[in-house]
Amino acid sequence: MWESDPFRLRDPARAEKLSRALAQLAPKRPVKIVHVCGTHEAAIAESGLRALLPKRVEIYEGPGCPVCVTSTADINLAVKLALEVGVILCTFGDMLRVPGTELTLEEAKAEGADVRVVLSAADAVRTARENPHREVVFFAVGFETTAPGTAAVLLDRPPDNFSVLCSHKLIPPALEALLRENTEVDGFLAPGHVSTVIGADAYQELADKFHVPVVVGGFEPLDILYAIALVLKQLREGRAEVENAYPRAVRPGGNARAKELMDEAFQVMDASWRGIGTIPASGLGIRAELSRFDARKRFAIQAAPGEEEPPGCLCPDVIMAKAVPTDCPLFGTACTPLSPVGPCMVGTEGACSIWYRYGERPRL
Numbered sequence: 001m002w003e004s005d006p007f008r009l010r011d012p013a014r015a016e017k018l019s020r021a022l023a024q025l026a027p028k029r030p031v032k033i034v035h036v037c038g039t040h041e042a043a044i045a046e047s048g049l050r051a052l053l054p055k056r057v058e059i060y061e062g063p064g065c066p067v068c069v070t071s072t073a074d075i076n077l078a079v080k081l082a083l084e085v086g087v088i089l090c091t092f093g094d095m096l097r098v099p100g101t102e103l104t105l106e107e108a109k110a111e112g113a114d115v116r117v118v119l120s121a122a123d124a125v126r127t128a129r130e131n132p133h134r135e136v137v138f139f140a141v142g143f144e145t146t147a148p149g150t151a152a153v154l155l156d157r158p159p160d161n162f163s164v165l166c167s168h169k170l171i172p173p174a175l176e177a178l179l180r181e182n183t184e185v186d187g188f189l190a191p192g193h194v195s196t197v198i199g200a201d202a203y204q205e206l207a208d209k210f211h212v213p214v215v216v217g218g219f220e221p222l223d224i225l226y227a228i229a230l231v232l233k234q235l236r237e238g239r240a241e242v243e244n245a246y247p248r249a250v251r252p253g254g255n256a257r258a259k260e261l262m263d264e265a266f267q268v269m270d271a272s273w274r275g276i277g278t279i280p281a282s283g284l285g286i287r288a289e290l291s292r293f294d295a296r297k298r299f300a301i302q303a304a305p306g307e308e309e310p311p312g313c314l315c316p317d318v319i320m321a322k323a324v325p326t327d328c329p330l331f332g333t334a335c336t337p338l339s340p341v342g343p344c345m346v347g348t349e350g351a352c353s354i355w356y357r358y359g360e361r362p363r364l
Ligand code: SF4
Pocket: 312, 313, 314, 315, 318, 325, 328, 329, 330, 331, 332, 335, 336, 340, 341, 342, 343, 344, 345, 346, 352
């Protein structure tokens, strides 16, 4: 029974104990810890974990929502492929409502474009096999968690009518960009699922270069509190190391096969992040050997770079951990999940959308 045998990672008594430990470990000064993962933010908000933190410890969501950081130019390109070129455009559901310069993919669909929601790259390949006389483009977004799936289908001889509009991005370069831009960051809670692929060791260079603690955390409430406790302990002791607080899923070297697949299919390149700008070596492009499946090459079209953010939207500051959603005057008024103004309100992993869902500032 839940009451008499609570799941160990949701045990309120343990949470209480960890909360007391956090109060003892927290330095006397204000501390800003940044995670880069919508799943972390949702778990923190859903369980009211901010209420268990010392008041001087703040947790921000950085650039961890793949939908929010997909560039306007790539959305414009996807809209153009669907609406003007007439391909079947397959992508994840959250991408449909992200504003482009003129249209979202959902609006393009309403104007007659064939835009379909898929759960994986493999689903898009299936759509291509079922529609041999149509061009099918998979709009691939996401970090190192979804990139191996795209790599796997590219390397598995997809049908000739299949191609990929690749907009995959890498987390470690984004953390570095954030540290260069935001000097107030004291430590990182590194994303559990990205880390299952890249491994905890992937953050070592960052920790050494910027002398910042990085702790890989899982997604259960106690996982998160424990990881925050390790960050605070490092700060108190003046250490800046990589620690793995999620060893049941994350290995030091990550998932060798998934990394191999990414290496075979992709090359690292500069990428444009919405709200941030171009970050060197932070994106994945399709290797020349597979260029016949690269939608950017197959359909030689250009799309407008576009306005990155609508007026008044604080998404760039939210994404760079300089603001929280409620700092934005449009939050909950002009901007809601039903009529989002900026990308952080669109995706289920966007900070604004999560804060709206759980009742504004989720610090009970
Ligand atoms: S509330 Fe809306 S407009 Fe404001 S930062 Fe968030 S997404 Fe942008």
